[in-house]
Each structure stands twice: as C-alpha cells, then as structure tokens.
Amino acid sequence: MTGKYNQPLGGNEMPRFAGIASMFRLPVATSAENLDIALLGVPLDIGTSNRNGTRYGPRQIRCESVLVRPYSMATGAAPFDSFQIADTGDVAINAFNLQQSIGIIEDHYARLLEHPVKPVSMGGDHTISLPILRQLAKKHGPLALVHVDAHTDINDSMFGEKICHGTIFRRAIEENLVDPKRMIQIGPRATGYSADDFDWARRQGVQVVTGEECWYQSLAPLMTEFRARIGPETPAYLTFDIDGLDPSVAPGTGTPEPGGLMASQGLEVIRGCHGLNLVGADLVEVSPPYDSSGNTALLAANLVFEMLCSFPGCKRRDQATRAMP
Numbered sequence: 001m002t003g004k005y006n007q008p009l010g011g012n013e014m015p016r017f018a019g020i021a022s023m024f025r026l027p028v029a030t031s032a033e034n035l036d037i038a039l040l041g042v043p044l045d046i047g048t049s050n051r052n053g054t055r056y057g058p059r060q061i062r063c064e065s066v067l068v069r070p071y072s073m074a075t076g077a078a079p080f081d082s083f084q085i086a087d088t089g090d091v092a093i094n095a096f097n098l099q100q101s102i103g104i105i106e107d108h109y110a111r112l113l114e115h116p117v118k119p120v121s122m123g124g125d126h127t128i129s130l131p132i133l134r135q136l137a138k139k140h141g142p143l144a145l146v147h148v149d150a151h152t153d154i155n156d157s158m159f160g161e162k163i164c165h166g167t168i169f170r171r172a173i174e175e176n177l178v179d180p181k182r183m184i185q186i187g188p189r190a191t192g193y194s195a196d197d198f199d200w201a202r203r204q205g206v207q208v209v210t211g212e213e214c215w216y217q218s219l220a221p222l223m224t225e226f227r228a229r230i231g232p233e234t235p236a237y238l239t240f241d242i243d244g245l246d247p248s249v250a251p252g253t254g255t256p257e258p259g260g261l262m263a264s265q266g267l268e269v270i271r272g273c274h275g276l277n278l279v280g281a282d283l284v285e286v287s288p289p290y291d292s293s294g295n296t297a298l299l300a301a302n303l304v305f306e307m308l309c310s311f312p313g314c315k316r317r318d319q320a321t322r323a324m325p
C-alpha cells in the first residue's frame, strides 16, 4: 500500500517462524505517540481462581500471530491500510502483588491514553479489564460493553477479595465504568454457586445471553440487534474471554466450561462489533501451559486481528465491486 502505515513483516521477506517476535510482526513502539491503535500485553495471572498460566498469554499470542496475514478474506477488512498500529510491549506488573499490579496497569493506561490511541490488550487473566476500563471511562464516560465469557464475572467477592478475575464486572457496574443497560454478556453457562447466579447482572439491565441460547445458530442477528440498540456514537468496549469459546476449540485456559461458542460464533461477535464506536478491546485468559497444540493462542491471535478489523474507519474491500476504497 501507501507506506503511510506500519505494515506487518511479510512472509516473503522473512520466514514466518523467524524475525522479531512482535504482535503480527509489526514494528515495536516505545510510546503510543502517533498511533491509532496500540497493541499491548498484560501478563498477569495472580487474579485467577483455578489453573494459572495466563502470564504467558501475551508472548504466546504474539508467537502464534506470525501466521496472520494483513487482509480479512471474509470481510475485505484492511486494518493495516487504515490505522497506524504498533506493538507497544507489555505492562510491567508485579507478579507478587495483585493490588499493586492493578495500580501499575492503571498508571500504564493513563499514560497511554494521553495520546488519542485505542488500546487492544492481550491478557493476562480477566482482572486486567477493570483497571483498563477505569482509565477508558475517565476519558469517555460510562461505556457500552460487549462481553464474551463462560462466566458473568459478577461475584461480589472471591475468597474475600473484592478484585480478581471473577468480580470485575460487578465492580465496573458499581463504579459506573460501564452502562449495564448498554451491556451484553454472551456465553455464560455450566455450573454456578446458586441457580440465580446470572440474575444480579440481569437486574442491573444487562442483556445476558447464555451459552445454551447460542447453540446451533449464527450470532450475527444478535449483534445486528445490539448495534441497532447502541448506535454508532456511544463509546464501546469489547472484552473477549477465550473461555467463552468451547474447550474443544480453546482448551488453553484456566476455567474451561463445556458447551461454549464455536470459533465461527466468536468471529461473528467480533465482526458484529463493526459499526459500534469501539474505543478499545481486550482478549484475555489464554493460558499457554494448558494449550499443548498452540491452537488456543493461534485462535486468539486471529480474534485480535478481527478486533482491529472492527474499529470504526477500518477500510474494507467493496464486496460488490471487489475494489479497495
């Protein structure tokens, strides 16, 4: 293309399995200056309640991202011809202290958001979304939220802790970071502590679409309906917990639950965010030690690519004329 934007290193310039291990083989940047979208990792796993290992998530997603090419063949989306994007590295969390790590993440995003940049974050366990949302809400006000997950993450506390990967969306609603009436949770399922576990969110006005309600069908109509309800102006955030997908397609995660979304349904949800005013997104809970084939991280890398394609202003090839705009 034009040379205006950073381009991923091509597979014919350097073999895909070689070179600097940045996300999508993009250039690495030390600040968010002049970026439209900042890719970054938050290698945290001390907020997790069962299997650990998400501290290795960002590195492994970068590793598997080498196979992602610059154009979506399904939608014609061309994020690297539309935005200045770079890998801005990882947040230096304190692996011995969760509370302090939350402060470190908040400070990191506060500095990042001094620039007009949209963060696309790779976890890390789901705890990371709370400090990210705190900073984004400071900038944009309460956000609309698309939340894909096997769990609602609305516990009041876990093991006495108010902040961990299973409490964050209760905190986000309480702190007015997200507008529950403009929030959808897609994929909660399996077993709970009580049969009304999902109801607190529903009482706040959240649209909860259980895993079972997603079975055997396209999620495109659900997203069309959500977009119509939210509109193209409201600042919106997409948080994608990989455990929203079925363990058969995404086994490498800490709290897997059977009966989840297929990879195609995950793609439909992310593609269905195109048309929202996305101001950021995250992909969390990939745990490489439980991902023996690497397929979970590979899928995660592709989902992050699809997130880039869904930001407002992403150019896409006209499907009728097959011409780039």
Ligand SMILES: [Mn+2]
Binding pocket: 126, 149, 150, 151, 153, 165, 241
């Ligand atoms: Mn979660």
